[in-house]
Amino acid sequence: MRIRLSAQGLVLGFMLTLLVVMGLYHQNIQRLSTAITLYDADKIGHNFLTMYKAFNAQRIEASAKPYYFAVNYQDLPEFFDFEGQSISVQDFLADSHTHGLMVIKAGEIVAEHYYLEDKADKQHISFSVAKSFVSALFGIAIKEGYITNIEQHVTDYVPELIGSGYEGVRIKDVLQMSSGVKFNEDYGDFFSDINRFSRAIAFGTSLDDFCASLSREREPGTYHHYVSIDTQVLGMILTRATGRTLSEYLNQKIWQPMGMQDAAYWLTDENGMELALGGLNITLRDYAKFGWLYLHQGRWLNARGESMQIVPQQWVADSTKADAPHLQAGENNPDSSSADGYGYQWWIPAGANDEFMARGIYGQYIYIDPDQELVIVKNSANHQYTDQTQRWGDKHLALFRAISAHFVIH
Template sequence: MQSGFRWSRIGLLVLVIGACYVAWQWPLLVRLYKVVTLYDEDKIVNNFLHMEDAFPTKVLQPSSNPQLLTPALAELPAQFEFDGHMLDTQAFLADSRTTGLIVLKDAQILYEHYWQGMSDDSTHMSFSLAKSFLSALIGIAVEEGAIGSIEEPVTRYAPELKGSGYDGVRIKDVLQMSSGVGFNEDYGDFFSDINRFSRTVALGQPFNEFATTLQREFEPGTYNQYVSIDTQVLGMVLVNATGKPLTEYLQEKIWQPAGMASQAYYLTDFTGMELALGGLNVTLRDYARFGLLYLHNGQRDGLQIVPSHWIHDSVTADAPHLQPGDNPASKHKYGYGYQWWLPDGRDDEYQGQGIYGQYIVIDPDKHIVIVKTSANHRYNDQSLRWQDKHQALFRAISQYYSE
């Protein structure tokens, strides 16, 4: 009898300890589940719209002087040409699992629509659109003297990178995705470096430590290979150079003066470091306001927020390995600037891009900004040529509204 009672108490104690452990680890378990199911067809939309449910965050507050966007609504072109065939615009938007699309001509909204439960006050995961925001902050920090020059090595500001593949690499080479660091960015490969990093994020481990594990593959400044961790390194440089967290610096230097109208947030690790390479969550209109800032050469109402020469340099391929088209010194057919993509065959347009269908497109000579957010679970199916189709759509929209 006593033996049975004793075992009952032990069993109860084990249950209590187990319940306490699960409660203690619950945030980690939620985060792991979120990462594992992030791109599942039945969960991807909710995940992209509610990343704050599973990750620690830092909040950006709306500007006290928001940039006014004036509705002047019109229809999209009904069709666009791709590879000699006409594609139905609305069918493509549905097929690519669009969540939001907005088109500005200067500060006028020509088109705005939401799908799949997204609305004008929803924040949407940026993925690599965040890289273009960080580029702007680097330009501001250089202009204000917090960073001496982009010719300096990243290790001057992030000495913890000494001995890694980033040791001695210029800030400029990191900005241009030419750090020379070896990295597999294939989201469809479970063992790729980017998916290893995703597991680092899921486990709550420090983002910055991952950068110290990477080693050199190419001579810096000679080969264009997209390495998302390059942008995390830029975040490390910026935080150490300015003495401010990325969220605080972004709030002060862009969010407030550029007139962002809604709350936004960065995902962080448990040290409070922001996911610089892709952790912004922003409304569709505020993504467009950022595009508008670049369209207007970094100015708002006469106030120079991002240096105009920085914007020019950011969208200029100034070395052979950065040129668009078939390029033996690049892994991509798009060219690259300072965290901005330069499409092949472009006039003057340039883009921020994020995986699973996120775009900020700026077409200066036509005064057009296009922002598209998506939750496309078929993004990794290369046979569907999503990027090429999007490029054809964006050029058709830009041309349509300029006629």
């Protein structure tokens, strides 16, 4: 009898211990499960609209004085041309698994479409579109005197990175994705640095510690290599310099004064540090407002006649141009890993006149064409994104240019 009770006690003790462990780590296990299946064809659409529910997130409240664009709905073009091939716009929107598409022309919404699970009031993950928001906050922080200038070294503000690949690197080189830090950004490689980073997020690991673990590969400021962690380092600088979280600073300097009409969510680690490189969750119409802000060189203009300089005009100008040879657009640029040009966390597409864009993996875009007074926002959940043969990026640019031409006011 004693042996039986002892065995039962062991089993009971094991079960209680297992339940406690499962309780303690349930959230991590749930996050890891979401991270592993994030891009699965049958889950990606739902995941992209509920990221802030699956992971730690900081809520940014809607503006107390929301602004609404005027509406003047018109038809989209039926077709666009891609290298001599006529492609149906609606077929492409379906093939690229579009969630939302909005076109702002001359201050009016001329097109607004939602597909699959998306709706006007749903927050969609930004991925790397968030980088352009971080750039805006950086320009504001410099104007307010929190950061002296971008010629300073990263470690002037984040001494924890002394001894890492970021030691001795100028802030400007980090802004321009030219830090020289070694990093594998291949989303199709399970063991790549970016996917290791994703798993770190799932386990709630310190994002700051991950940044400090990276090493140097090239001389800073000589080669354009898209390294998402560069933006995470910019986030570290901002939090140290301003004494505020990224969410607080975004709320105070952009969300409230611009009249953002919906709440947003910024994913964080267990320590409350935001996923600066891609963790924003925003509605389509508020992404569009941010694009409209940059179309007007950082000045917020609306139908109520209100005008204020949110982001310094010179910062916007500097952010949206490639000011060095390694940042220039071109298929044959030996000092760049991209065919497109790059500024301060903004892309300058090949062949651009005055166009520039924010873009994120799996089909997230804010496309801005200033001389046409046009902004296009597109959210997607394209599980085929890593299929390079499809040339999704090139096709999207062709689509955006066709939409811009379609809405020219004669």
